[in-house]
Amino acid sequence: MGWSVTIGRFFGTYVRIHITFLIFLAWIGFSAYQRAGIEAAKQSVVFIVAIFACVVLHEFGHILTARRYGVRSTQVTLLPIGGVADLDKMPEKPYQELLIALAGPLVNLVIAAILLVIAGAMDGEILRRIDDPSIGLVEKLAATNVFLAVFNMVPAFPMDGGRVLRAALSMWLGKQRATMIAAQIGQAFAFALGFLGLFGNPILIFIAFFVYFAAAAEAQNSFVQQATHEVRVVDVMETRVVSISRGATVGEAVDILLATSRESFPVLNASGGLIGLLSRDDIVEAVRDGDTNAPVAPFAHKEIATITPEQTLDAALEQLVDAPAVGVVAADGRLLGLVTKQSVAEVMLIKAARPDWQFSRGGRVG
Numbered sequence: 184m185g186w187s188v189t190i191g192r193f194f195g196t197y198v199r200i201h202i203t204f205l206i207f208l209a210w211i212g213f214s215a216y217q218r219a220g221i222e223a224a225k226q227s228v229v230f231i232v233a234i235f236a237c238v239v240l241h242e243f244g245h246i247l248t249a250r251r252y253g254v255r256s257t258q259v260t261l262l263p264i265g266g267v268a269d270l271d272k273m274p275e276k277p278y279q280e281l282l283i284a285l286a287g288p289l290v291n292l293v294i295a296a297i298l299l300v301i302a303g304a305m306d307g308e309i310l311r312r313i314d315d316p317s318i319g320l321v322e323k324l325a326a327t328n329v330f331l332a333v334f335n336m337v338p339a340f341p342m343d344g345g346r347v348l349r350a351a352l353s354m355w356l357g358k359q360r361a362t363m364i365a366a367q368i369g370q371a372f373a374f375a376l377g378f379l380g381l382f383g384n385p386i387l388i389f390i391a392f393f394v395y396f397a398a399a400a401e402a403q404n405s406f407v408q409q410a411t412h413e414v415r416v417v418d419v420m421e422t423r424v425v426s427i428s429r430g431a432t433v434g435e436a437v438d439i440l441l442a443t444s445r446e447s448f449p450v451l452n453a454s455g456g457l458i459g460l461l462s463r464d465d466i467v468e469a470v471r472d473g474d475t476n477a478p479v480a481p482f483a484h485k486e487i488a489t490i491t492p493e494q495t496l497d498a499a500l501e502q503l504v505d506a507p508a509v510g511v512v513a514a515d516g517r518l519l520g521l522v523t524k525q526s527v528a529e530v531m532l533i534k535a536a537r538p539d540w541q542f543s544r545g546g547r548v549g
């Protein structure tokens with residue numbers, strides 16, 4: 184997510200703060216200053232740092248539970264509505280998603296319980312006095328943790344409640360319909376929130392925007408994931424690949440670049456094995472650096488991601504995040520085709536036009 188600052192790395196996961204979270208914190212500090220002066224503002228800052236720590240712990244509740252099911256998380260971003268942990272994929276089973284989603288709010292409830300024991304005040308009175316500046320920091324923090332747990336359980340993406348709802352619906356309706364329904368509920372909630380915001384708290388409008396777009400993105404991602412999980416690479420890969428032979432010169436590579444509209448060219452050895460990938464930029468680099476008759480192969484990227492034709496397209500999608508193309512190779516190392524972002528986009532276009540379209544080129548290539 185853009186507009187974020189990295190503050191550290193814990194358990195192998197980067198913790199980032201979104202700029203709007205900082206604005207939200209500044210707003211809290213400023214209103215304390217206006218209400219009760221500099222001393223109150225200082226207390227608010229301490230309080231803010233403590234909340235921040237609780238939100239991080241909440242996210243690590245998700246992250247560490249997800250890890251139990253083999254789902255990694257490279258970063259967590261803190262937003263005004265809480266944190267968002269970028270899990271690298273969704274767990275296979277709905278009950279796993281359910282437990283991962285519940286783990287975050289559960290952490291807040293545990294923190295609240297511990298704090299209330301420390302404060303020696305196990306009654307509900309505190310919740311009603313959350314705005315009262317005279318109650319102690321520990322009580323206030325306990326109340327905030329209860330609030331965080333409750334707010335995150337609202338059944339709207341990207342809140343945990345939305346995921347709980349999706350996971351629960353998935354058990355009966357299948358993942359795709361469950362996501363669509365949960366996303367629609369999330370967007371309806373965003374509209375209601377934005378509407379409420381118009382009559383008072385501008386922060387609500389702000390949150391409504393986040394919820395609305397997160398719900399839309401979730402529905403989109405789920406559609407892509409589902410669609411790509413259903414097709415095999417062999418059925419949708421690019422087979423009319425324009426390759427460059429290992430011995431080709433820079434001049435020959437330029438001729439090939441100009442003769443096609445392609446942006447990625449696999450470099451093949453004499454037996455058709457994939458030894459690298461030349462992008463348009465690599466060829467331009469070669470023109471800038473080398474002479475026309477020099478070999479172009481040294482400019483190719485050697486570490487190219489490969490998959491087998493029988494794998495599903497979502498496996499290729501994971502690799503495409505940081506590579507322009509994924510090579511599809513046979514057991515003997517021969518290149519059979521390429522998967523690019525454009526191949527995935529084309530599969531999506533066909534799927535959107537005809538959801539029941541069967542991709543079945545199987546066996547006819549290679």
Ligand SMILES: [Zn+2]
Pocket residue numbers: 241242245265266287288335342343
């Ligand atoms: Zn959460």
